[in-house]
Amino acid sequence: MKYKRIISIFLCICLQIMISACTYANNTDEVKVTIDGEYVEFDQPPVIIEGRTMVPLRKIFEKLGAKVEYDPETSTVYASKTDFEMSMKIGENKYTVNNTEYSLDVPSQIINDRTLVPVRAVSESMDCIVDWDGAARTVIILTQQALEQQALKVHFIDVGQADSALLICNDKTMLIDGGNVEDSSRVVSYLAKHNIDYLDYVVCTHAHEDHVGGLSGPLSVMDVGTIYAPLTEExxxxxxxxxxxxxENGVEIVHPDCKEVFYLGDGKVEILGPVSEETNNLNNTSIVLKITYGETSFLFTGDAEYEEEQDIINMGYDLSADVLKVGHHGAENSSSYTFLREVMPEYAVISVGKDNKYSHPSENTLSRLRDVGAKVYRTDLQGDITFLSDGENITAVTQKNSEVQTNPTENTEKKTVQYIGNKNTKKYHRLDCSSLPKEENQIGFSSKEEAENQGYEPCSKCKP
Ligand SMILES: [Zn+2]
Ligand SMILES: [Zn+2]
Known part of the structure; x- marks a missing residue:
């Protein structure tokens, strides 16, 4: 999933950074830039000034396919491409694109005879999507051309303490949940913003209002192909x-069977749950589904709790997924260690409202997500969250706060839980021990040493 690293470029950048490190005290950590997955090599390495990554102007524009000219008399740079004309006076806090003026919080400036400009502003002016990967210290730029090749787009729409996800694969569309009744118009306008006037699939994961409530909006204004909902007496x-x-839409609601498979464009959708209809907990009636596009996959779990998670594990599916829509807004009773171990998500998305009355997400769930090394995204902190997949790489784009701390003391190292400790008795067990503690009292360890260093003793039954 990581961008391929090109060692020669890396070494080259290192060397240049070593050379210029003395000049720029705030540039001790190198910053890299990729355009459509390829590293860009700069003769003057990027520097961070007032929190903005600055890169050589000529190089970045040329890499983005624009022609660059410089008028030394007026110290103005001109860049042009089809339907794109920009002028920027060096040192000024503004620039012009197609006769519209934009402001720069950090002006372009000359460093080591190179004109440096804020990479984000420049790329966005050319309609690119820009993201920052803090762990890899890399600015990720996706051009419109590459975006068109991102055949699977998964949007987690910020609907507060509720769920709603829009999936677009090739030209097929699926809406999973619609938030609360009051989110109806937000979801409708989100669809309109993405030029969607037909939904191939609508999935109501379960009958709770925070999932089904807002579906009435889209169903009122557009035609839909298939509607899925679990069997319920609700x-x-x-x-x-x-x-x-x-x-009214003339569509019958289908109650899908688990193991049912259908296609959303080239994306393969598998219904994994609910496995059993015998439950008095509506959350455990949640439709759980996985979509696989190329080598990338996304798992949606509605509000499924431990019981349904266990049913699904027992079915023996391949649950591994790059992106997990965390069950039940990050509540304590979802995302058990056993389930997360099967999924091992690279990214985990929690759809949750700011200061909600349920205190979601629970600290224990966050801690379990830390243990499996998932990078957490949260709608309460980051607004709408979009994942783009070209079948090989996944790029995440947030509406705001891409770098906010979403899961305090986040692990960068992935840990495989091998033993489970009981926070009360301070005993640790094998994963298959018959007397595992209740989920809320569990803590995961990757080794016996780790457990023992934290004062845990082996269980006398399973003898780890
Ligand atoms: Zn629910
Ligand atoms: Zn819910």
């Missing part, structure tokens, strides 16, 4: 409204 107003809208 007759709340939100659910009845959804049923009525489906009927």
């Amino acid at each position: 007759d709340t107003r939100a659910y009845l409204n959804f049923k009525n809208k489906a009927e």
